[in-house]
Amino acid sequence: MMAGTLVGCGDDRPGEDDQPRSCAGLAETRLAAAQIGLPTSGATIVSAVEVPARTDGQATEPEHCLVTAEVFPVDPKAPSILLAVALPTQWNEKAVWLGGAGFDGVIPDVTGNSLNTLAPTPLARGYAVFASDGGHQSTAVPPGTDASALANEEAYRNWVSDAPKKVRDVAGQVIRTYYGIGAARFYAVGSSTGGREALFATARFPADWDGALVLYPARDVVNTMLGLTAMVGALSAPGAFPSAAKRKLVWDAVLARCDALDGLADGVVGDVVSCGEQFDVTALRCAGGADTSDACLSDAQIHAFEAIDAPVRLASPLASGDAEFAGYNVYSAAQGVGTDSPLEPHVQAVDLGSRAPSFPVDPLTNSFAAAFVDSFMRHVVVKDQSFDYRTFDVRTSGPYAARVQELSALDVGDAEMGGFAARGGKLLLLHGTGDMLTSPRTTERYVEAVQASIGATAADAMLRYYEVPGFQHAASTVFQVSWDGLSALEKWVETGKDPGNDEVVTDLAGVAGRTRPLCRYPTFARYRGTGDPNDAASFECAAP
Numbered sequence: 001m002m003a004g005t006l007v008g009c010g011d012d013r014p015g016e017d018d019q020p021r022s023c024a025g026l027a028e029t030r031l032a033a034a035q036i037g038l039p040t041s042g043a044t045i046v047s048a049v050e051v052p053a054r055t056d057g058q059a060t061e062p063e064h065c066l067v068t069a070e071v072f073p074v075d076p077k078a079p080s081i082l083l084a085v086a087l088p089t090q091w092n093e094k095a096v097w098l099g100g101a102g103f104d105g106v107i108p109d110v111t112g113n114s115l116n117t118l119a120p121t122p123l124a125r126g127y128a129v130f131a132s133d134g135g136h137q138s139t140a141v142p143p144g145t146d147a148s149a150l151a152n153e154e155a156y157r158n159w160v161s162d163a164p165k166k167v168r169d170v171a172g173q174v175i176r177t178y179y180g181i182g183a184a185r186f187y188a189v190g191s192s193t194g195g196r197e198a199l200f201a202t203a204r205f206p207a208d209w210d211g212a213l214v215l216y217p218a219r220d221v222v223n224t225m226l227g228l229t230a231m232v233g234a235l236s237a238p239g240a241f242p243s244a245a246k247r248k249l250v251w252d253a254v255l256a257r258c259d260a261l262d263g264l265a266d267g268v269v270g271d272v273v274s275c276g277e278q279f280d281v282t283a284l285r286c287a288g289g290a291d292t293s294d295a296c297l298s299d300a301q302i303h304a305f306e307a308i309d310a311p312v313r314l315a316s317p318l319a320s321g322d323a324e325f326a327g328y329n330v331y332s333a334a335q336g337v338g339t340d341s342p343l344e345p346h347v348q349a350v351d352l353g354s355r356a357p358s359f360p361v362d363p364l365t366n367s368f369a370a371a372f373v374d375s376f377m378r379h380v381v382v383k384d385q386s387f388d389y390r391t392f393d394v395r396t397s398g399p400y401a402a403r404v405q406e407l408s409a410l411d412v413g414d415a416e417m418g419g420f421a422a423r424g425g426k427l428l429l430l431h432g433t434g435d436m437l438t439s440p441r442t443t444e445r446y447v448e449a450v451q452a453s454i455g456a457t458a459a460d461a462m463l464r465y466y467e468v469p470g471f472q473h474a475a476s477t478v479f480q481v482s483w484d485g486l487s488a489l490e491k492w493v494e495t496g497k498d499p500g501n502d503e504v505v506t507d508l509a510g511v512a513g514r515t516r517p518l519c520r521y522p523t524f525a526r527y528r529g530t531g532d533p534n535d536a537a538s539f540e541c542a543a544p
Contacts, residue, residue, distance in 0.1 A: 092126030099194015102144020104134025263527035326441035333434030432471025480509035
């Protein structure tokens with residue numbers, strides 16, 4: 001039996017006549033399917049618990065009502081979506097959605113923070129915060145590399161794009177029921193998978209959102225998976241996998257040629273475009289092309305680097321319109337070169353791994369890319385648990401071409417931002433130039449697609465895109481990003497303060513505490529020639 005029903009038509013504007021409800025009074029209430037903007041079988045609140053403020057010398061977590069809920073699928077064989085909503089006692093009348101990671105499968109901590117910021121958490125700022133498991137549950141370690149649940153079509157669609165809408169509608173009703181008014185603002189904050197989810201959410205349901213903060217989005221799923229498959233395939237060739245010593249050889253050579261192109265030799269390749277034009281990996285070739293020492297590269301290793309850098313041209317365009325995967329900035333990334341940084345294991349895992357890709361995947365030595373591709377191919381594309389992902393033909397997709405096209409058709413639409421731009425929505429987008437998991441080149445093409453879709457003027461009013469030299473996927477030993485992007489987004493949406501080139505990003509690892517300006521793509525931070533090399537004020541945003 002249900003204790004009650006959450007009513008309403010989905011209008012989240014403040015000023016409703018609803019009576020506030022106690023935290024305990026939310027428990028076991030239900031939403032009808034008609035209250036959720038995409039097909040479901042309704043939803044129910046599973047629990048609602050008062051959580052006291054937690055302190056350890058200073059307030060670290062405010063008093064709040066923690067709600068858990070379940071959204072039921074249409075397909076009885078599909079998993080439910082599980083979500084959580086944190087409702088602070090001292091509410092700022094706004095809400096934040098936090099996106100997931102990898103293949104999802106767990107609910108992000110709604111009392112915590114998004115990645116790559118040391119700023120106070122959204123909950124501590126007074127936001128109502130909500131998040132979900134992306135539409136399925138995983139007990140794998142780590143859960144983010146487990147695509148087994150995505151063999152179900154409804155679960156796959158939830159993971160790609162649908163879950164945020166369903167969760168947004170449920171959370172919006174919970175917020176209005178608890179406080180008696182709807183949230184005045186809704187912000188989407190996500191990185192990687194969460195970033196893709198945020199782009200789809202704002203493009204498809206622009207009336208739901210006021211702004212989005214997106215970091216290194218794992219968008220264009222099929223194309224990205226094909227790019228990762230091509231990379232692991234190149235690294236799987238006999239003798240192709242470069243050891244840590246070989247990677248350091250390449251990185252040192254890149255720094256020698258490219259580090260000072262931005263006006264300062266600081267261990268960060270700032271002018272990525274010029275570096276790509278000037279660096280020649282074949283200059284490191286071993287005599288005769290054989291693998292003779294760590295002081296040179298064999299022909300097989302050179303070919304692997306060149307293959308990772310180069311676009312992957314497909315035999316036929318995907319349903320998304322993609323004719324190629326853009327490749328990676330492999331030479332501008334410190335690809336797990338063996339530093340003593342505590343971030344080194346993560347960097348090595350999200351880059352190339354410590355050993356050549358294997359089947360079955362070795363989670364201790366293979367890269368995240370190998371783990372992602374392996375699970376995606378076995379569960380989603382091929383649906384054969386014995387399939388060796390390293391044999392997949394990325395250019396033609398072989399006997400799986402029809403399935404690849406079917407999946408690719410679901411990747412369409414995240415750049416159609418006309419509705420979001422028309423209502424004054426704002427999008428802050430950030431990507432590291434050294435990301436070897438979700439290529440910044442794919443994000444660059446997204447920006448171009450938005451401009452083509454809604455026009456340069458509308459795109460300029462809505463979107464700010466920044467690339468951070470040296471930053472990789474979530475973490476970097478070269479330049480580890482810390483940036484309060486949520487505050488920048490708030491100011492842009494609520495006061496009209498355009499972040500432009502005025503935002504500053506802080507490094508927490510390469511040189512802890514140094515700052516750089518965030519420069520609107522395609523410009524980059526160039527040293528002025530004088531001033532503190534660790535101070536953003538000593539740099540200007542320059543064109544390649």
